[in-house]
Amino acid sequence: MTSPRRPAGLARQFALAVALASGTAVLAVPGFTGAAYAQKKKKKDEQQEAAPSYSEAFVKAYQPLDASLKAPGADVAALKPQLLALVPLAVSPDERLALGGMIFNSGITGKDLPLQFQGVEMMLASGKVKPEEAGKFNVVAFQIANSLSQFDKARTYLQAAIDLNYSGPNMTVSDLQMNMAEIFFSEDRHVEGLKYLSDAIEARKAQGQPVDAKWYKRGVAVAYTNEVVPQVYDFVEDWVADYPTPENWRDAVNLTRNLNDYDGPVLLDLLRLGKKVGTLKDKNDYVFYIEAADTRRLPMEVKTVIEEANATGVIPSKSDTWVEEQLKVASGLISEDRAALPSLERDASAPAAKLRTVIAAGDTFLSYGEYAKAAGFYERSLSMPEVDRNLALTRLGIAQIGAGNIDAARATLAQVEGPRAPIAMLWSAYARQQAGAATGAATGS
Template sequence: MFPISSRAGGTFVSRAALTAALALGLAGGMVATAAPALAKEAKDAKAEGPKLSKAFITLAGPLQNDMAKAKDQASAAALKDKVLAALAAAQTVDDKFFAGNFAIQIGQTGKDSGLMKTGLETVIGSGKLTGPELGKYNYYLGGMAFDAKDYAGARTAFSNAVAAGYVENDVQALLAETYFATNELPKGLEVLGAAITARKAAGSVPPKEWYIRGLSVAYKAKTYEQAFGFGAGLVEAYPSTDNWADAIGLARTAGRFQAQETLDLMRLMDATGSYRDTSDYAEYLQAADARRAPAEVLKILDEGVKSGKLSPSDVFVNENKTIAQARLAADKASLPPLEKDALLPTASTATVMAAGDAFLSYDQWAKAEGFYQTALGKPGVDADRALTRLGIAQFEQGKFADAQATFGKVNGVRKPIAQLWAIFAGQKAKGG
C-alpha cells in the first residue's frame, strides 16, 4: 500500500509568508537607496523635463527625512497620514514609484499590511517596472494575498509574476496552491505539472516538493494516473528507495494489474531494492507462483528472510518454500527440452514465450532475450508482454540503452511499468 500520509507535502503557504516577508525587507531597503535619486530628480527636472511633480516633491522631501528616523512600529505608524498624502499627490510614473516604496517601507516597519499592500499595488501600477523586477513585486503582492486567504487576488498576482518572467521562490507552485486552496484540484495539478515541465525545459531540476505535492493532491483526489505521473517524475529526478517504493506503489494502485503485469513490476521493486514491508514480498511471491517459477520464488524468499521483512516461521513463507522446493527439480529438468522445442523454426508463439519466461525466471538473461526477440516475430504474440520482458533481460545484462529503447515501445496497460523500468535503465546508464 502507498503510505500517502507520510509523503503528503502540505502546502507552500508558510514558505510564501516567510519569503515574502524577507523579500519585502529588501524592497523596503530600496527606498533608502532611492533618496539621493529623489533629490537628483528634483534638481534635474528643469533640464530633462519633469519626472516628479512639484506637489509630490513638496511632500516627499520632508517625508524622507522623517522616514530615516522611523526605526520602530510606533514612529512608523505616526507617519502613515503623511505617506497617504504622498500617495494621493503622486501623479507621474516616478511619483507613484517612490510613493509606493514609501508605503512599503513604512507599512513594513509599522506592521501595517494594508499600507504595504497599497504600496505594492502603487509601484506595480506606476509602470516604472518591467520584466522580472515587475514580477518580483507581483510575487510580494501575491504572497500577502495568499496569507490573507485572498486566493483570487493571489492567483492574479502570481500569474502576473510568472507572465513577467519571474521564476524565483516557487512562484509557479504557489500559483498552483491558489487552486488547491479553493478545491479546484484539476486546474491546480495542471498548473503544477506545467511548472515542472517548464523548469525541466529550462534545464533545471524541479524542486522535490513540487512532485510530492502533486502526488499527494492527486492521490487524495483518487486521480491515480496523475499521481503516478508525479511519482514517476519524482523518482526520475530524485531516485531513492523511498521514492522508488512510492512510484511502484502508485503504479500498482493506478494500474490494477493482473498477476503477469504485477510480476514484472515487482521485479523492478526487487531490482531497486525498494521493498517496504512483508506485503511487498507477498505480492511478488503470489504473482510469481511457486508452481510456475519455483527458482524465482525461492530466491525472493531467501532475500526476504535475509532482509528481516519475512519470517522463516511464517505460514505463508513455509507454504511457498515447500511448494517451490517440491517443484524445483522437475522444473529445472524441463528446461532443456523446452529450449529445444522453442528453437525449432516451427515453434509456436506460446512455446517460444514459455521458454523466454522460464529462462528469465532462472536469471539466464541472454537466452531469455533471444526467445523474446523470436517471439516478437511470431503471429499472435502479446507484444507488450514480450517487449517488457525483453527489456528486463537486456537490462539485467547491462544493455541499458537497448533496454530503454525496448521499454519505450511498450503500450497498453503495461506502459507505466515499462516507463519506470526505462527510468531505472536510464539511471543505470549514467552510473546510478
C-alpha cells in the same frame, strides 16, 4: 491482504522562504522629501540628472499627512481616508512612487494587507523603482497578491521577478519557479501547475542544470493526491532516475500499486522491480510476489524470493505455514524444471511453435536469469498472432536490462501502453540508474 502503504512525506506544501512584511518594511521604499522638492526648482544644466517632479498641490497634501503617519501612536485606520484621497493628486511617476511608498509603509504599520498591496502596485506602476530593486518589489507584490487570493496578479508579479532573474538570501530563481506552480495548485488547477513544473524541469535539464529533488517530490505529491494521470508517472520516472534512494523507490512502487488494480501477471513485473531496488519490506510484499509468480510455474523465482524474505527477517523461517509449504514445493520442482530447460528451448525455437510455448520459454529463462535467451523468445512472440504485446514488451525490456542492453531496453519499454505503461516507465528509470552506475564505474567515479 492489506493494501500497500501510501507514500510517506510526499504531500508537504513547499513554501517560499521570504517572510511577508509584518511590522517591518522589507522594501527600501522611497518617499517624498523637502530636499527633493526643492531640488526641482534649481536650474539644471544638460549633464545633471532631472529632478523629481512634484506638484505644489501634491506637496501641500503629502507633507502634513506624512508627519501624522510618522507620529508616535499614529492611527493608520483613522488616517486611511486622507491617505487614499491623495491618490488622484499623484500624477507624475515621482509622485506615484512617493505616495506608493507612504501607502505601503502605512499598510505595514496598520497591518493592512490590501493597503500594502495598493502601495507596492503603485510603486511598480510608477516605473521609477530602481532596476536593482525591481525583483524584490515584484516578489513582495506576488506574495501579497497570493495572500489575498488574487492569483492572476500574483502570477504576473512572480513572472516579472523570474524574468529579472531575482534571487535573495533565502531564495533562488528555482524557488520562484516552484512558487509559480504553487499558485496553480492553490487554485486547484493541478494539470496546469504540473505542466508548468514539468516544463521548468525540462528547461533546467536542457541547460545542463540539476533539478532540485523537491520539484519532483512536489509534482509527485500533487499528481498522486489528485490522481492526475499519466502526469504522475512522468514525475515519478524522472524522480527515481535522478534520486534513486530506497525511500524514493519504495514510494514510487507503492503509489503505482495504489493507483492501479493490477492482476497477478502485471503485478509480478512491478514486484520484480521492487525486489531489484530493495522496496520489498513487508510480509505482504513477499506474499503478493509468491502468489503472482505461481510456485508451480516459476519455482526458482519463488524459492529465491522466499529465501530473501527469510534472510531479511521479514518472514522468519518456519514462521508462516503457507510460505513454508510454497518453499517446499518450489524446492522439489527446481531440479525437474532445470532438466526440462533444453527441451523447452527446443520446442519454443521450432518453426511451428505456439505462442503459449514461446512465452513460457521467455518467462522460464527470465526466472533463471538467462536474460539473452529470454529476450530472444519475447522478441519472437511479438511477431506472432494474438500476442499480448504489452506483456511481451515489458518482459523483453526487463530481459534486455538484465543482459545489459540498456538503450535497447529503454526503447522497448517506451512502446508499452495501457495499464502496464507506468510499470514500464519505472523499469526505464531503473535502466537509466543502471546506465549511470555503469558509467560511474567505467570512469572510476
